[in-house]
Each structure stands twice: as structure tokens, then as C-alpha cells.
Amino acid sequence: MKKILLLLTVFSMVFTSCDPLEDIYEEVDANASGIVGEVVYTLTDEDYETLDLSYGSFNSEDEAKEALPGFLSGKYPVWGKGSAALVSYDLYVGNAFSVDNYTLSLEDYATSGSTLLGFEVTATPADYLADIITSEYDEANEGDYVSAYYDQYTGSVFTVTPEVSLDETLDYGTVSGDLTTISAGTWVNHSGAANELMYAAEGLTMADYPSSNVGGALEISTAGSEDVNTAISPELTSNKVYSSALIKLSEVGDGTYFFHLMEEEGFSFSARTGAKSDGNGKVLFGIGASSSSLTYGTTAYDLDTTYLIVASYEVETGISNLYVLTTVSDTEPASPEATSTGNSGNSANKIGIRQGGGGPTALIDGIRVANTWSSIMSNETLEDETVGNKETYNAIYTYTGGAWALPSDNGFYSLTDVDFASIGIENFGSSTSADDYLPAFLNLKFPYALEGDVLNVLYKYVSSSSGEQIRGDAYTKTAGVWMAHESTTVASLQLAHDGANWVPDNTIKYELVDADYTLIKDTYGENPDFAAAVANLDTYGNISTFNWTDEQIDTVINTVINAHFSGMEEGQKFAITVFVYNGSAQNVVYRYVLNGDTYVRD
Incomplete structure (x- = not known):
């Protein structure tokens, strides 16, 4: 209001002063903080955009304290000293607790005496996991969790030199015909009518698969009955045997096996791989460790699509796993498409291709047999490696009482x-x-x-x-x-204008109520130094500045603040509204700040 009055004065001086505006504007500038406003405000989506907060919240109170003064200056540019704003905003407080996922390393397994990437079958992982997690997470907050993933071998473990026993690219020329004739005896009939399993001049391809895009492919049909095989050299009679092939199915029936390992004599077949219709125009792949009854996976695959199938057979246990890949994988996947357990002890002397009732019509190419997954996927000379079946497990630990432990059932x-x-x-x-x-x-x-x-x-x-x-x-x-x-809560920040800028203000506003005036009378009524003052309060219900000294007012206000607000930190501010008589009865605001153990006027 003073600015307006001063500016209006210009019109009465403009013709009587040689430079009337200079003095007036100096006075206006000197009183630039004279307009006082007070607002309670909640930030909007548009405000967060203005503040470049794309997530619509502050990450901390300090971040709000840094950003809001400038925001208020832009929103209320003419407000000055004595102005106040209570701003509500969204504050990101984070998750209720932290969950870290951790996969054990070779060094971790070594604490159990294992030299492998996994606990040995005889180990009890729970004996080591808490210490492993403690070593990895030496600093943690109460209630944090760690989810530890670890492997444990389920049986014997072997160290082998990766070696390929069969690399059949079916490179038999550019003319199609029956496979046994065109391969000149590399492939031989062992069952069914002769010359019904065909050679196709065009093969299958998959990027990075070592037996890809060379020569042709063999072709099996639902109408054929001939079964053929080719020799594996060297023969594999122990540990784990892997066999693989590229396959592209154009038709599937009720299901039977078409690809398997064979012994030298008889029909001791292992890792029988088959396919059947899922009933909806797609394919399910399955495996039988040593039986023609297959265990099928649940993933539906497409016809007329090239896949890489990899089957494994563990000689000691009779366990077979089947993997169906769309791209080459350097490591054996943790979860097979299907698993079957059958006879143990079978050797792998040959690879067999079968045509049977319910079987598919398909092209098969890039057939490999090896003693490791790595040598299925590469023709390079590879270092010795450990081979064995293992399972992946998950254990959850929580930080409680200063240590990592299994969580209790209470509250978890x-x-x-x-x-x-x-x-x-x-x-x-x-x-x-x-x-x-x-x-x-x-x-x-x-x-x-x-x-x-x-x-x-x-x-x-x-x-x-x-x-x-x-x-x-x-x-x-x-x-x-x-x-x-x-994870996001509503918070508020009080700010005040100090005459130059908006600053965070921790002032607590409180208005004395009847109970507070009663507290003053009860506390100081017997004190002779307050006799006249308390008598005035008792008579008129207010604090008269004619009867109360500033020191007495400060003393009783300290009593009231301490009664309602204990444990305040140094520098805490209060704005206390008191009903006073100073020539007229009215509310007056007294401001205090905590200095040591006393609230002094601010």
C-alpha cells in the first residue's frame, strides 16, 4: 500500500520539482519488502514440470529447500519481508526395505571347499551362506534383504577335455536322393524299408552354429518307415553326452521320437528326441532318456522355423535334458525344455534318425555329438572344463540385530x-x-x-x-x-521471506488457548514477582502489556512451549499468538527461537 501512495504523490510534484521521481523511487526501493502475503499452496503437475521434476516428486527435503525459494519468487514476485508460505509437495521416500539379488561366485563356493562353480553334492549351503552374504554386504540397514542365488551339484562331477565325436554337415552334393545311397555308406539302414529317408540338396542355417550352412540336409517324412544311423568316433561311454541338430518341421502328428543316440548293437537308444502337435497348429518338443514314451515341454514352437535342438544324456544317472534354441548359446541354459530319467550306463556309439507313425515331416541338418556343451557350439580347441548336473536355488536372508540371518515367519x-x-x-x-x-x-x-x-x-x-x-x-x-x-508421501515445507529471498522456515505457529492461560495462572499464581500480572490475567482474561513486562511474557511463553513441544532442536522457531491488551484487546504474535535451553525473542 505504501508503494501505491508514494507513486500517487508523483502527480502533485511533477510540475513543482525539477527531479521529483528520483527521491520517490529511492524510497520505494528502500521499502521493496513492504508487501506482505501468506499462502498455503500445493504443487501441481504443471509446477513439477516447471521445476524439471519429471517424476512429479522431490527426492529429499533438502532438494525441496533448494528449489522452492526460486519457485516462490517467480510465483509471488511482489511479496517481501514477513511473507510466509506453507508448500505441500510429493516426497519420494523409497521402498519399505531394500532387496539385493546376489549370485554366488567361484570365490564364494571356495569357502565350502569346492573348486567348482557350485556347492558339491555333500555340502550344506546353509552352513556357508550367512558368512558369504556378510562378506559381500558388510554395511546394511536393519530390515534389508538379500536374495542369494546359488548352484549345487546333484551327483558326480567330471573334468573333461572338450571333444567333438561327430560333425555331420550332410555335404553330399547338389542332387537330392535317398540318403544311404548318396552318402555312400556313411549313413546305413538299421530298420524299416530301404531308401525311404531322403537327402535334400539345400540345408539349414543358423548364425554362429559351427555345422551350419554347409551342404544339404536329410529329410524325414510321416509317410516313411526307414530308420538310419551313422557312427560316432570316438565313442562316448562315460560322463555326459551331448547331441544336437538344426531342425525345421513342416508337419507334426500325435508324437514320437525321430533323433537319438544308439549303442553299437541292439536297440539301446538314449536321449530320444521327438515332437508332436500342440493341437493349435504349433509344436511341442519332448525327450525320453531311454524310453519311447517322451516327456514333452510346454513351450509351443512354430512350424517352418529353424530351431537348434540339443539333447544331453548322463551315463551315470540316466538323466536326459532337451533344449530348444532359436540362437546359439555359449552356456548351457539353467532350465531345459524337458527332462526325462531312464536307464543309466548306455554308451553312445551312433546317432540315429527315425521315421515312425505319428512322427514329423522335417529337414534335419548340422548334426553334432560331443562331450561338452561348449564343443557342441564351437570347433575351436577348448580348455578342460567341469561337467555335471546341478540345480539352481534361491535363499533369502535379512539383516536383523546387526547380522544376516534367515528371516523369521513373524512379519515375513x-x-x-x-x-x-x-x-x-x-x-x-x-x-x-x-x-x-x-x-x-x-x-x-x-x-x-x-x-x-x-x-x-x-x-x-x-x-x-x-x-x-x-x-x-x-x-x-x-x-x-x-x-x-x-513410496511417495505428502510433505510440507514452511518458507518465509527475509527481505531479500525466500528461505526455509521451521517456525511452528501456535495460538494460546484457555488451558494455556490456566497453566500460566496455576504455575505463577503463587510467585510474588508475578502477583500483579497474574491478577490482571485472572480478571480480564488477557495479558496486558501495562501489567506484564517483556521478561514476564517471555518466561510464561517458555512454559507454554515446553508444555506442548518437548525435544525441539537448537534453532527451532515459534510464532505464538497471545491475546493481549495494549490499549485495545487484540491478538499479537510473538516470535521465539530456541537458544540453548531457552526460547528467546526473534
Whole structure:
């Protein structure tokens, strides 16, 4: 208002002063902080954009303290000293707890005496995991979790020199015909009508597969009955045998095997690989370790598409695994498409191709047999390696009481595969949010949970970028519903204008109520130094500046603040509204700041 009055004065001086504006503008500038405003404000989506906060929240109170003064200066450019703003904003507080996914290393397994990338079959992983996690996470917060992935061998482990026993590229010229004739005895009939398994002059290809894009392919048909084989050299009679081939199926039936390992004499077949229709125009692949009854996988594959199939047979245990790949993989996948257990002790002397009822019509090319996965995928000279079946496991530990330990059942739950099956999915992911399923699941799982109960829930989450990992969140039973922890909360920051800038202001505003005036009378009524002052308060219900000294007012205000606000930090400010009489009865605001153990006027 003073600026307006001063500027209006210009018109009465403009014709009587040689330079009337200079003095007036100097006075206006000297009182630039004279316009006082007060606002309670909540940031909008547009405000966050203005502040370059794309996620719509601050990451810390310090970040808000740094950004909001400039924001308020732009929004209220004419406000000055004494102005106040209480700004509400979204504050990112993070997850309820931290979950780290950790995969054990060779060094970790060495703590158990293992020289392998996995615990040996005789080891008890729980004896070592807590110490391994402690070594890796020597600093942690109470309630943090670590999900440890580790491998353990299920049987014997072998050290072998990678070697290829068969590399059949089917390079038999550019003229199609029956395979046994065109291969000049490399492939021989061992069952069925002769000359029905054909050679196709055009082969199959897959990038980086070593037996690809050379020569032709063999062709099997649902109408054929001839079965053929070719010799493996050197023969494989121990440890683990891998066989592979490129395959492109154009037709499938009810299912039978078409690709297998053979012994020298008789029909002791191993790792029988087959295919059948899934009933919807796609293909299911299966394997039988030593039986014509196959175990089929659940993945539906396309017809007229080239795949790389890899089958393994462990001589000691009789376990066979089948992998179906769309690209070459340098390492053996953790999970096969299908697994079967059959007779142990079979040797691998030949590779066999079978045409039978219910079998497919297909092209087969790039047939390999080797003693390691690596030598299936490469013709290079490879270093010795360890071969053996192992399983991958997951163990969850929590940091509690200053140490890593298995979590207790109280306040913690980890979803199992059975739990996921009960809700009709295999895991959570980008299209299957945990929050869409867990509230209902937890109500069923914990029907007697009480209002306010908190449960830390961990679960399997799979994404295309990170693969499988363990994630989790805290859920609280609220009004009968399990509610997930909110990573963003509403916070507020009080700011004041100091005459030059907006600054964060921790001032607490409080207005004395009847109980406070009663507290003053009860506390100081018997004090002779306050006799007249308290008598005035008792009579008129206010604090008269004619009867109360500043020191007395400060003393009783300290009493009131301490009664309501204990444990304040140094520098805490208060704006206390008091009903006073200073010529007229009115509310007056007294400002205090904590200095040592006393609130002094600010």
C-alpha cells in the first residue's frame, strides 16, 4: 500500500520539482519488502514440470529447500519481508526395505571347499551362506534383504577335455536322393524299408552354429518307415553326452521320437528326441532318456522355423535334458525344455534318425555329438572344463540385530511356486503387477491378520531386461485390506521471506488457548514477582502489556512451549499468538527461537 501512495504523490510534484521521481523511487526501493502475503499452496503437475521434476516428486527435503525459494519468487514476485508460505509437495521416500539379488561366485563356493562353480553334492549351503552374504554386504540397514542365488551339484562331477565325436554337415552334393545311397555308406539302414529317408540338396542355417550352412540336409517324412544311423568316433561311454541338430518341421502328428543316440548293437537308444502337435497348429518338443514314451515341454514352437535342438544324456544317472534354441548359446541354459530319467550306463556309439507313425515331416541338418556343451557350439580347441548336473536355488536372508540371518515367519512371507500356481500365474512382471494380486492373496493366506499388521512380502519378478529376480514390498492390513507401502508421501515445507529471498522456515505457529492461560495462572499464581500480572490475567482474561513486562511474557511463553513441544532442536522457531491488551484487546504474535535451553525473542 505504501508503494501505491508514494507513486500517487508523483502527480502533485511533477510540475513543482525539477527531479521529483528520483527521491520517490529511492524510497520505494528502500521499502521493496513492504508487501506482505501468506499462502498455503500445493504443487501441481504443471509446477513439477516447471521445476524439471519429471517424476512429479522431490527426492529429499533438502532438494525441496533448494528449489522452492526460486519457485516462490517467480510465483509471488511482489511479496517481501514477513511473507510466509506453507508448500505441500510429493516426497519420494523409497521402498519399505531394500532387496539385493546376489549370485554366488567361484570365490564364494571356495569357502565350502569346492573348486567348482557350485556347492558339491555333500555340502550344506546353509552352513556357508550367512558368512558369504556378510562378506559381500558388510554395511546394511536393519530390515534389508538379500536374495542369494546359488548352484549345487546333484551327483558326480567330471573334468573333461572338450571333444567333438561327430560333425555331420550332410555335404553330399547338389542332387537330392535317398540318403544311404548318396552318402555312400556313411549313413546305413538299421530298420524299416530301404531308401525311404531322403537327402535334400539345400540345408539349414543358423548364425554362429559351427555345422551350419554347409551342404544339404536329410529329410524325414510321416509317410516313411526307414530308420538310419551313422557312427560316432570316438565313442562316448562315460560322463555326459551331448547331441544336437538344426531342425525345421513342416508337419507334426500325435508324437514320437525321430533323433537319438544308439549303442553299437541292439536297440539301446538314449536321449530320444521327438515332437508332436500342440493341437493349435504349433509344436511341442519332448525327450525320453531311454524310453519311447517322451516327456514333452510346454513351450509351443512354430512350424517352418529353424530351431537348434540339443539333447544331453548322463551315463551315470540316466538323466536326459532337451533344449530348444532359436540362437546359439555359449552356456548351457539353467532350465531345459524337458527332462526325462531312464536307464543309466548306455554308451553312445551312433546317432540315429527315425521315421515312425505319428512322427514329423522335417529337414534335419548340422548334426553334432560331443562331450561338452561348449564343443557342441564351437570347433575351436577348448580348455578342460567341469561337467555335471546341478540345480539352481534361491535363499533369502535379512539383516536383523546387526547380522544376516534367515528371516523369521513373524512379519515375513516369500511366495512359492505353489502360491503363484494358486493365483494362475508363474511370476509377477510388467504385465502382472504384484499389487493386482497380493491384496486378495494375502487375505486368503492370512485370514486372521489384525488391523495394522505389517507383512514384508517377497516374490519372484521376471522382466525382459533383467531376467528373474526377487523383489518385495511391505503390506499393511488397513480397513480389512492389505495395502502396499507408498513410496511417495505428502510433505510440507514452511518458507518465509527475509527481505531479500525466500528461505526455509521451521517456525511452528501456535495460538494460546484457555488451558494455556490456566497453566500460566496455576504455575505463577503463587510467585510474588508475578502477583500483579497474574491478577490482571485472572480478571480480564488477557495479558496486558501495562501489567506484564517483556521478561514476564517471555518466561510464561517458555512454559507454554515446553508444555506442548518437548525435544525441539537448537534453532527451532515459534510464532505464538497471545491475546493481549495494549490499549485495545487484540491478538499479537510473538516470535521465539530456541537458544540453548531457552526460547528467546526473534
